[in-house]
Amino acid sequence: MLKVAENFLTRFWSRASLPVPDQQALLAAALPERRAEKDECLIEAGTSIRSLLVLRSGMACAVRTLSDGSQQIVAVFVAGDTLNPGELTFGRSLTSVYVLNPTVILSIPLPELYRLVTHRPAIGRALWLETATQAAIQQEWIVGLGRRTAQTRLAHFLCEVSYRLRLRGCNDDDAFEFPLTQSELADVLGLSTVHVNRVLQTLRSRGLIELNRNRLLIRNRVGLDEIADFDPEYLHGVRLVDQGDT
Amino acid sequence: MLKVAENFLTRFWSRASLPVPDQQALLAAALPERRAEKDECLIEAGTSIRSLLVLRSGMACAVRTLSDGSQQIVAVFVAGDTLNPGELTFGRSLTSVYVLNPTVILSIPLPELYRLVTHRPAIGRALWLETATQAAIQQEWIVGLGRRTAQTRLAHFLCEVSYRLRLRGCNDDDAFEFPLTQSELADVLGLSTVHVNRVLQTLRSRGLIELNRNRLLIRNRVGLDEIADFDPEYLHGVRLVDQGDT
DNA sequence: CGCAACATTGAACGGTATCAAGTATGGTGG
DNA sequence: CCACCATACTTGATACCGTTCAATGTTGCG
Secondary structure, eight states, X not given: OHHHHHHHHHHHHOSSBOOHHHHHHHHHHSOOOEEEOTTOEEEOTTOBOOEEEEEEXXXXXXXXXOTTSOEEEEEEEOTTOBSOTTGGGTSBOSXXXXXXXXXXXXXXXHHHHHHHHHHOHHHHHXXXXXXXXXXXXXXXXXXXXXXXXXXXXXXXXXHHHHHHHHHTXXXXXXXXXXXXXXXXXXXXXXXXXXXXXXXXXXXXXXXXEEEEXXXXXXXXXXXXXHHHTOOGGGOOOOBSSOSSOO | OHHHHHHHHHHHHOSSBOOHHHHHHHHHHSOOOEEEOTTOEEEOTTOBOOEEEEEEESOEEEEEXXXXXXXXXXXXXXXXXXXXXXXXXXXXXXXXXXXXXXXXXXXXXXXXXXXHHHHOHHHHXXXXXXXXXXXXXXXXXXXXXXXXXXXXXXXXHHHHXXXXXXXXXXXXXXXXXXXXXXXXXXXXXXXXXXXXXXXXXXXXXXXXXXXXXXXXXXXXXXXXXXXXXXXXXXXXXXXXXXXXXO
């Protein structure tokens, strides 16, 4: 009974990635890919949504700005992520999305997308799954912000980004491009830039990481996982669109 | 063009609540409603999901327990909320869900649900929307945990719960049942129980709220909204199942 | 009545913020 | 090629918000 249900579930959700015909349909409906540069604003908070955005390469982040001018980054996106799967359902965006380093963006206009979702239910389910995956990541951030120390929080974030890049095949060894400034890290972790700097240095002095000029090298992954209290169970996303194809 | 798109969107998502025939189909597929008492565990972390759970009345919360024994509550559910819309897509739960006060639970077995979703796409979209709504609430919590003071965080949480209850029609005046202990509030807000107590008292002494014996009375809503930095824009959920019917 | 859970209070400690300099680093125009 | 500037990073001193520990008060329930 349980076995049957699980098989059915696997077929229903198609965990690995969207079936190829559905992917092709999505790509066919998309506008031509376009590049975006660092600090470019892809989605402005409060604006109505006109299309689904997919990050083909590079990184981006979603930011909330408070009335006192402080900021909190509520999501970081890597290649392959969908930038606004949940916001589609609201019709307007609650956050602003900014580019962190040079990226390539795929854009699918909403009317086209809704037509696709209607005729290809797997696409709708994939977007739902993507929404749920990002929600799971956010839950983990809540746990960190609420109950973990600055050091654990930072280490955990580095582990998460590394793991997510690896899932997408962008991170073969333990070194990768890491475009966030310390000030942006502070806005991710709910810390001051000064404290981010100090915590980074303790991680460096313990031989766990190297970080400079937008590159992160994990020297001791086991040690980092250790102090990060990192368990990747919560990262079971789907690849909406495969990376390889054009 | 924009107008057309928005009308289409409204039809596509049916914002208010699920069409009546779909609701009836859901209710027909559900097991008989059952009661659950305080502290009962509805979903255990790490367990595989067997059914969709809907809270018909009462309150519940989703908890993550860390390796050092500390806890973080990552979601609070009120009457009408779906307890695991996103977890459906994973097949297993990342959090434990506990009952906060006597509740009534509706349970729809997964195989039935998938059959329904296949034949009634509006149900799948409603669950997607519910997932996105809960994700939006979690984003707001991230902002609070990262960038707001204890006082603002607490006030904001009280405003949020009050607003959500009002959306569901469970909160006509400004007083309502509020079953969370100070220790549970601490686990929501990422604070110690001692500090929750002190912040509560400053809110009381300013004449903003009264809270005792599981009842919360908001004496000065405007003042509370003020220090809470509360903007309900992020709460645009859907009622998956109306409250009135049986 | 008496226990158990919850709430309240005080004192001392500590993690992190804030303020204020100072030091790379990289890009730009002359 | 250098002087200049902006941005990012580093470092120290001080203050505060919130924690921890410990004790006491309160409420409700078997």
